Amino acid sequence: MTRELVVGITPLADCAPIAVALEHGHFAREGLRVRLSREPSWANIRDKLATGALDAAHMLAPMTLAASLGLEPIAEPAVTAFSLGLGGNAITVSERLRERLTRAGLPSAAPPEACARALARLLDEDRAAGRAPLRIATVFPFSMHGYELRFWLASAGIVPNRDVRLPVVPPPRMVAELEAGAIDGFCVGEPWNSLAELRGAGSLLVAVEDLWSRAPEKVLGVNARWLERNGEIHRALLRALLAAAHWCDEAENRPELARLLSTSHYVDAPLETLYRSLAGASHFHTFCAGDANFPWRSHAMWIATQMLRWGQIEKPLDLRAAAARVYRADLYRDAAADLGVPAPREDEKCESFGGARFDPARAAEFATSFAIADLRVASDELAAAQHAQVTDAR
């Protein structure tokens, strides 16, 4: 047995592989002693990982890049070699906003583009009438939620920084703030969209799955210096999580998974809510199938293009090299090989958000291609910073 490892989690359904790895003894079978630390904020996860108070953590995929690109206060690079799953986010609006959209002619279950256009028209109306902009909450400055929401808004000509307010609200408080009228909608992970619907506080407007099927979401993040000293422990963590993720994906296990996650150790939400998230009609989460745990470098590159687009990255960078330092496909492959699980041979693939194709070979062009953006880097300087190949970036 090794020393006790502390793994940070947040109250969201996609901590599932970590929860199951602990509860079903996958960590123990790998000789790992693990204690979970349930954290109320992403800022805690970041700071505890950077200072060594956590060994590994359930983390928003963009947080690993933000830490490594020096966008965070503590200069401690983070690394991931494991995606905890794909998808899970949705955009939910208050009943009041849903009624306005319906009155404006938006049918229920309309495609995401139609929803965005309908929202754009309401925003124009509000602006003309001198009303305050609508408030749509996300969860953290460096989050897929933020990039997904902005991408979707901008696709209908909405300028996120001008036309709407995008405050941050901690996920467990989203539904209460929606009920209180403090926000008009949110983009959040499960089970909080389901809870809003079950409580009658809001309506799911857009499932992100319909914009980007199998979008990156949470990863297992570790500190880069920790990884240098704990390579074997990390590999064992990955093996345990692979086994757990496989179990999480089986349809017949989902009811049990919902029961486990609804407890106060994990999400602490009503069972029927988790049941809806994980075993209901809408498909939110892929935990394992189709190489869902593989850390695609193209995911990290897409994220970096959006960090550029919205002015979070203010200096030119080699997108592929930066992504390769943070997303360690090689380490995933080692752990998968230990279990005889096949892994993709390529590190990158083309991605697609709402029909906008992202070819990682043309990442810099993509980053500077948006009419609605807050770019702080000149396109020619960004283009000049790209190199054709990753010369061993580690």
Next chain:
Amino acid sequence: MLRVMLVDEKPERSSQLERALADAGYEVVATLTGRDDLRARIAALSPDVIIVDMQSPSRDVLEDMRRIHEERPRPVVMFVDETDADSIRAAVRAGVSAYVVDGLKGRSVRPVVEVAIARFEEFQALRNELESARTTLADRKLVERAKGIIMRRKSLSEEDAYQLLRKSAMDQKRKIVEVAREVIAMAELL
């Protein structure tokens, strides 16, 4: 005088911290919990330093304010001096985070954070003490019950029953309270 705002879910602790900061010559402009509208209060009160309990989910709200350029409140940066890894580690260990209005970084703010760390540590130590006192009391009750069971079943004196418990704990290299718990469980089963 630096203007300090506290965000803490534990009123016992924050009132102590308020006093300590006032004694050290700082002005505490407000003490809030996570349910308050931080954004509005910060805009209204413009504190120089915000001390936040790491157990408060509101941290992510403040993180967001660090980056928003177009909103009125001045951007805040985290911690006192980002190059001072030791003080960051001490703060994280104590469960304190601090946000400082940009431009105020450095020596003038550091003592505020140090007062906060000290109070948070003291509070934690007190809790641990209480916790351990409570466990000791609970443990003693369990041992008493187990002793009573052994006395009745084996017709032993109180002292002999206790010695039997102690010996079997020693033989099994376990704590007396664990053996007591087993005796009670067994008695309930039979």
